[in-house]
Amino acid sequence: MSTQSGPDRPALVQLKPYLQPFPYGRNGKESWAAQYALETPSLKAEVDKNGGIKADQPYGEIWLGSTHENGPCFVEGKEQSLKELIQTNPEYYLGPKLLADQQMSSQYKNNLPYLFKVLSFDKPLPLQCHPDKKLGGKLMEDEKRRKGQNEDFVDSNAKPEVGIALSPFTAFVGFRPVEQVAAVLRGTPELQELFNPDTLEAYYRVAESSPNEADGKAALRTLFAEAVNASSSKVKAIVPKLCKRIAQEGADQVFGAANAYTAKGEANASGESEAEAMARAFEISVKTYGDEDVGSLTALTLMNVLRMRAGEGTWIQADDLHAYVEGSIIECMANSDNMVAHGLGTEEQGGISTFVDMLTYRHLPADQLLVPYQDAWNKGQEGLTRLYNVPIAEFDLIRVSLPPSREEKVSALDGPLCLVVTAGAVEVTVDGESLTVSRGQAAFVRAGADIAFSNAGAKEVEIWGAFYQ
Missing domain, CATH: 2.60.120.10 (Jelly Rolls)
Structure with a gap:
């Protein structure tokens, strides 16, 4: 392979990013995504042509290194997309090691294997997970058969991802360990109302038995299935009561049972008690999406609440449950844009039964969900x-x-x-x-x-x- 660069084969190019005005973003120029969009001349001209950055418009993401069809980057000042540039000479741009990697070459032939973004949001993202490659292909086929075209599922790639904080960052990530969920439920009568009494008793028995991995996952699956399928009327009966008691008694009184599991170190850069973090994330969710959103209660009851400072981050496998809450972050993922979701502002996408069936039900303490780094x-x-x-x-x-x-x-x-x-x-x-x-x-x-x-x-x-x- 020749490594000689030149006018027709530059080694280095500025990119024109792709601005995504997703509804969970910060409004107007409060969003880092919107701010960044104005820094690239060709993108600024495009934004200005459409009326500029609007103060009441949320701007959730800006895709900075993308060859994905849902948000392609271009070479700044040219009509050439990043994908087209790469495909003029894949070995030169991607390197022989990537091209020789069987997994990469089969999933991302002559293409970037990742999608690089900045997100800037003050409203929770949907309660979601991203399918593995096998399920991604099935969801594509099913949607094409039902609708005659692909809208939500436009590729078959898996989508594991990482989010690294650029500002203080709060996120629901993964299921709490089985015994932690049991403690939260036992200590919070309002959350118990989300489940049938027989379901709770069966879960408590499992939690008290020091369950193995498989039994723990099965027990969490039962709770999640019941929670995410809860009716809006059931949710609406619980949320106002819980909000009222938090306001009257304080977070540590309402969620005090969770404080024994308060995350330490980088998983809790805010220094909040677990109860305080739960109440804050819950209040943001309810303020944004109202008192009928099933995702607010599901995440609060079952999931870890991470709160990170700039430079700290979390990783998420394909089929892992997550819902980012607030912050500005670097996000990188495998080159895919698939999502199955329900709740926290999103109506069912991909099917609730698919959502329940696909999850890993990985249940780890919060500090095991952080990305290690080497200075x-x-x-x-x-x-x-x-x-x-x-x-x-x-x-x-x-x-x-x-x-x-x-x-x-x-x-x-x-x-x-x-x-x-x-x-x-x-x-x-x-x-x-x-x-x-x-x-x-x-x-x-x-x-x-x-x-x-x-x-x-x-x-x-x-x-x-x-x-x-």
Whole structure:
């Protein structure tokens, strides 16, 4: 493979991102997604042509490294999409290691294996999970047969993902351990009303028996199925009572049984008690979606509440339950846009029975859901690069932090890098080509090339990147 770059084969390009005005986003220029959209000239011109950023419009996401049909990035200043650029010379842009990876080549032929975004939201995202590859294919076929076209399910790829906080970040992620759910239920009469008494008694017996993994998952499945199928009238009978008691007695009185399981360290950067975190997330959900949304009670009763500071994050497997609550985050996932959901503002998508059947029912303590990272990664020659060890085959993440007048050289990566600058301005140099990228702007770097980052201003620079290795 020739590694020679040139006008027709650039090693480095600025990208035109894709703005997604999803309804859970922060409104107007409060959203980082909206702010970032205005930093790329061609995207700003497109936004301005359509009336500009609207103060009362939510802007949930901006896709910064995407070849997906639902939100493709383009090479800035050109009509060429990122996918088209890559496919002019897949070996040059993707690298021989990625092309030789059987899993990658079968699922993402001559394509990026990941989708790189920033999300900015102050309203909970839907209670959701993302199907594995087998189920994704089935959902595509079923929808095509029913509707004659694909709308919700447009690819068959699995969608494991990672979210890393850019600001304080709260999220419901995964099921609590079996005994924690039992304690929350026993201590909160209002939540008990979500279930049939016989269901609760059977669950308590399992929880008290030190169940094995399979029995624990089966017990949680029974609770989730009953909760997510609850009628709006049942939910509406519970939510106002619970809200009233929280207001009168305080979170620690209402959810005090959960405080024995208060997360520590990075899983609870806010320092809240578990009860306080539960009440805050619940109140945000009810304020946003009203007192009939089944997702508010389901998440509150069954799920971990993570609260992270900037730089900390969580990982989610395919078929894992989650619902992000508030924050601005870097999000990266396998190159897919599939979702099965019900509740927290979303009507049934993919089928409630499918939702119940597909979940992993993984039930871990909150601190086991965090992404481990390694500062002073050995590919960063000046010690200014953090590697996030993502347990997902399609990608890993880096953060490069540059004080004024500093630079970092990152040794050649196996696969392509998509990056975004979240603070300051940086000069990126690859194969003798240089590009200045400032806050809110994104770029793409070919596989297999050394990369030099040099602070181009007087402020601290922060760069985030997703890449295959």
